[in-house]
Amino acid sequence: MLDYKPKDKFSKLTQTYPNITDYLYSKNPLYKMLTNKVIAQLMAPKVDLAHVAARGGYSFEEFLDIVESGIKNGFVNTKQQSDSNLQELKTQLKAVLKQIYNKENVEEARKRFKDLIEKADPVLIAVVESELKNEGYTTDDLMKACDVHMELFKEQISSSRRRIDKNHPLYRLIKDHDTIMMYMEKGFELANSLKDYNSYTEALNVINQLAQTIKLQKQAEDNHNTRQENTLFPVIEKYGVEEPPSIMWQDHVNMKQARNRIEKLLENHESLKYEDFVEHLVANYRYMLETFALHTKKEQEILYNVALDMLSAKDWADIKSESDELGYFELPQEVLDE
Template sequence: MSELINNSEKRKELLKHMIQELHQGKAPEAVREQLIQLMQKVPYGEVVEVEQELISEGILDEKEVLKFCDMHTEALEGQIDQSNAKEVPENHPVDVFLKENKELLKVVQLIRNEIKSLIEINATSLSDPLLKIKGWFNNLMDVDKHYRRKENLLFPYLEKLEITGPPKVMWGKHDETREFLKAALETLEHSGEISPEELPSVYELVFEPALNAVADMTMKEEEILFPMSMDKLTDSDWYDIQEQTLEIGFCLYDPPAQWEPDGIKTSSKEKVEDLNRIQMPSGSFTKSELLAILNSLPIDMTFVDKDEKVKYFSQSKERIFDRNRAILNRDVKLCHPPSSVGIVEQILEDFKSGKETNAPFWIQMGGKFIHIEYVALHDENGEFLGTLEVSQDLTEKRKLEGDQRLLSYSKNTEDE
């Protein structure tokens, strides 16, 4: 056995044989037991190499690997050797992926616990709990951004290194997960039709596959994909990935700072941007000036584009409603509680059709009077561009009386 443990080629040949046995119908538990007896642990890099070789040699095609991917996971779970994995720096793109996984798993566990509790107590009323569960599944839909960053930013670098099979298989699993999550949300759209007696079956047939798909992918990433990618990609590659990340957005987590790799100049790009002024019809700004203006306005702003994706929010010091960058590129309907989604959809539809151009609301919140207004944005040709949400705390302004003229400022300073 020691000969196997210390010989990479022999380990890989044995692993190939075991994977082929899975495809021929051998139970994952039996393969797992054989793996433990003969090899104990499999280095993460060899798992990728074996899958790539099986595909490249034509022994298995990508569709077949995709079909049996979950069996591979079951057989290898807990048996991946990560002892030689590189340490992941704080705020590195992989660190962000890992932190997102933690948040995803928290939501998965919340849903599992809630449904388990409902089944155990034989709850008679499911309306409110299922509405809450729907909100959690909405949050899980954010995994799409996590997957798109892998598909569009990470996988191209692996493909340049001729690691093509495993990324394609993983992309296929992403699509499966997306479909499972959509099915869960579609079921929850009709939650009123789910009886307490039906809940266990709905959980097993609809919810659990979605939850398992999300959770299993985190294992595949953390035990195989990310350690291997850390070995293969350079700091320059990772920095390029980081620079493009905001175009897609984060998933349930907003990193507090950017990763700054040693030996790579990270500030030159910002300096160039500051030199290029943003030209408007009535003037111009540097990027820094425009950012300061937007963040100094006594209002909160959130911009949703014509495709209903959140693209921007202002970062004033005292925001009324919390925002973080995990919301960027998220479907705006998934950013609202399920109970208000219908209203949001109606507003957006009215804006797109031209029926309405604004929708004001005001609420009392924590002793404050908050004014919220949705405004339809159009270009000079009348084409719909998106929606701007503007929120403002008017509590103190509603108390104003009389005049406060410009000259009052001078008098106040003289008194001091």
């Protein structure tokens, strides 16, 4: 029998068995929220094992039996085993990214990369890319990986969506995501096109388009965040699930800061050399786009699914009513047609 007590913090278990969260989800879909590494890290030191057991509908003894079974059957790894697996995953990621950068068997590499990033923490991918940059790979090389990341993240987001009625509040929030992503992708494309010009004078039309695009993005983001933060988040927190909304709140702050950096670059562009302006703008757009893709993945795969499982019909009716009062930005035709 494992030597754990009901009042022991969940972190005591996760520190010894780092992949316990994935194992618990494989045994019980009620633990889906734990598969988000950030959420799990925040919750682990705060909640005790009795609470985790109850969240899955188990008694404490039943919960320990499930954990012990996973350990005995090799499904739950110790920290040493997990570290070894992580190093192997890192090595494989580096190899497949080199294939993408060097245009070697690209389709095969993309399929392999898709399999690997489903197992990898986004931080690990960033570490691998940083190491490759130190090995001499350029920003343009990293851009190739960014394109692959984005495509795969969008595929994952799309495939994880439940069927939601068009009148459901989440349907509109998801359409908001699609709109914001569209504006970011358009801005990223425009920013990259600036490399085709040699001066601010030549690029003036593109810079004006960027200013308009970031303005539309800001309107969409601010409206979306206001509705979500004032309607959905408080209801989820009412049920005692506080960590996911707090993470999404912080994501909103971080993305707003990224957008502000782009706005300032566009407003004060002539204070920089043209080449430096383009480099900074592209880098900030890339960061913002990847950050938003990860954020959207977390919201739609974790937060929204948790809400669908937890909230009552009355909760959703109240959220819809409050959202209607706050109002909506106009969805572009491209998103409406999807």
